[in-house]
Amino acid sequence: MAVFSEEFSNGIPFMDNSAKRFITELNKLSDAMKNGEGRQYVIFALDFLKDFCETQLAFENKVMLQYYFYDNPNHIKMHEEFRESVIDIIKRYDEFGADHGMPLNVQRMMSSWLARHIGKQDKVLGDYIRVKLTKKEKA
Numbered sequence: 001m002a003v004f005s006e007e008f009s010n011g012i013p014f015m016d017n018s019a020k021r022f023i024t025e026l027n028k029l030s031d032a033m034k035n036g037e038g039r040q041y042v043i044f045a046l047d048f049l050k051d052f053c054e055t056q057l058a059f060e061n062k063v064m065l066q067y068y069f070y071d072n073p074n075h076i077k078m079h080e081e082f083r084e085s086v087i088d089i090i091k092r093y094d095e096f097g098a099d100h101g102m103p104l105n106v107q108r109m110m111s112s113w114l115a116r117h118i119g120k121q122d123k124v125l126g127d128y129i130r131v132k133l134t135k136k137e138k139a
């Protein structure tokens with residue numbers, strides 16, 4: 001089970017709250033899989049991911065632009081690639097339903113995003129925004 005901790009926190013409330021929700025949704029999928037209900041449940045995880053891309057990642061993109069984040073293009077590209085992989089799986093679900101491997105694929109995709117993006121790239125962005133906010137307070 002994934003747990004929200006320092007590892008996934010960057011001190012920016014809208015991002016920390018989103019990371020917590022992401023972990024909760026990943027754990028719900030993992031629990032369903034443990035109970036042998038992964039194929040029935042996976043659509044709920046996909047619904048969450050679609051909304052996550054459309055609201056959270058889109059908002060993060062706006063914030064990055066607003067603060068002139070130096071790694072903007074690269075970070076936005078990572079969001080876009082994630083969104084595309086979510087859309088691909090949803091298309092597959094709509095066409096063929098959930099096959100045996102789909103819950104595990106989605107679980108892996110979420111775990112990897114949590115470790116590699118939320119736990120790393122978003123921390124870099126969080127550090128940058130925090131510095132900007134501190135400078136603003138001093139000015």
Ligand SMILES: [Fe+2]
Binds near residue numbers: 060079121
């Ligand atoms: Fe991000």
